[in-house]
Amino acid sequence: MKIKLIMSTLAITFMLGFNTLAxxxxxxxxxxxxxxxxxxxxxxxxxxxxxSVNFRKEASTNSDIYKVLDKNTSVTILSCEDDWSKxxxxxxxxxxxxxxxxxxxxxxxxxxxxxxxxxSLDVKATAYAGDTITSTGIVxxxxxxxxxxxxxxxxxxxVYIPEFDNVFTAEDCGSAIKGxxxxxxxxxxxxxxxxxxxxxxxxxxx
Numbered sequence: 001m002k003i004k005l006i007m008s009t010l011a012i013t014f015m016l017g018f019n020t021l022a023x024x025x026x027x028x029x030x031x032x033x034x035x036x037x038x039x040x041x042x043x044x045x046x047x048x049x050x051x052s053v054n055f056r057k058e059a060s061t062n063s064d065i066y067k068v069l070d071k072n073t074s075v076t077i078l079s080c081e082d083d084w085s086k087x088x089x090x091x092x093x094x095x096x097x098x099x100x101x102x103x104x105x106x107x108x109x110x111x112x113x114x115x116x117x118x119x120s121l122d123v124k125a126t127a128y129a130g131d132t133i134t135s136t137g138i139v140x141x142x143x144x145x146x147x148x149x150x151x152x153x154x155x156x157x158x159v160y161i162p163e164f165d166n167v168f169t170a171e172d173c174g175s176a177i178k179g180x181x182x183x184x185x186x187x188x189x190x191x192x193x194x195x196x197x198x199x200x201x202x203x204x205x206x
Contacts, residue, residue, distance in 0.1 A: 046077040046087065047165060049102040059084035059095040066094050067194075072165045077103060090198070119204045121153075123180045125161075127192035134172035140185040147172035147183035153204055160203040167205070 048069045056063040059081055069075075069089075075096075076088040085098040128147065134140050135147075136155055146159060148170040153159065157170040159182070168184070177183050182202065186192050 046075045046085075046101050046103050048073040048075065048096070048100060050100045053096055053100045055087075055089065055092075056095050059086070063095070066092060069096070074163055074165055075101065077101065121180060121202050121204055123182050123200060123202055125182050125184060125195075125198050125200050125202075127184045127186045127195040128174070129186050129189050129192050136171045138171060140172060142185055142187045144169055145171045145185040147174045147177050147185070149173065149178050149181065152179060153182070158205040160205065161200065162203075163198070163200055 048071055051071045053069040053071075053073075055066045055069050057066060058064075073089070078086040078088055078093065080086070080098055081095075083098055084095045085101045086093065086095055087101065132140060134145060143164070143166055146161075146168045148155075148157075148159075150170070150173055153170045155170050159168045159170060160166070161168060161184075172183070172185070174183055184195070186195065
């Protein structure tokens with residue numbers, strides 16, 4: 001598995017054993033003063049900077065809404081047209097107000113850890129929901145819990161998923177979760193169906 005790390009300008013600092021994240025924007029002038037060991041995790045070229053942003057089919061408030069985007073949703077910016085930005089999320093192209101989109105990448109500051117302990121992994125990602133107890137004996141939490149094959153990703157591992165711009169914890173497993181597969185816990189079946197099955201790259205922080 002190949003480490004995919006390069007220099008960048010924005011930082012997500014892992015603190016307290018990777019249990020919390022702090023997000024910070026930096027300007028291009030500040031880049032020169034950043035620690036040379038800061039490394040970028042693959043991320044799309046923009047993200048939503050406000051809560052509950054409408055993602056529309058056309059550049060008009062009268063247009064149908066595909067979905068409502070959460071803050072920090074990763075997007076690919078295709079173009080800007082007056083007050084609207086044309087963006088792509090997965091395979092869907094639509095529009096949001098430009099003021100709700102921030103251009104740029106986000107990175108992980110790994111200056112204080114060994115680069116060999118960050119591993120990129122291409123996986124098939126599904127989602128699950130329901131009242132349950134994980135294999136490690138805790139209640140799963142949306143935005144935190146993922147199910148893994150513990151022979152590939154050990155229990156307790158911290159896993160950064162760019163699509164959520166968030167770090168999850170390997171806390172569960174399942175009979176169908178074998179090899180390079182993960183199952184992401186979500187709060188409803190509707191969210192799981194919306195996610196579907198995706199091939200994504202994740203980053204395991206050992």
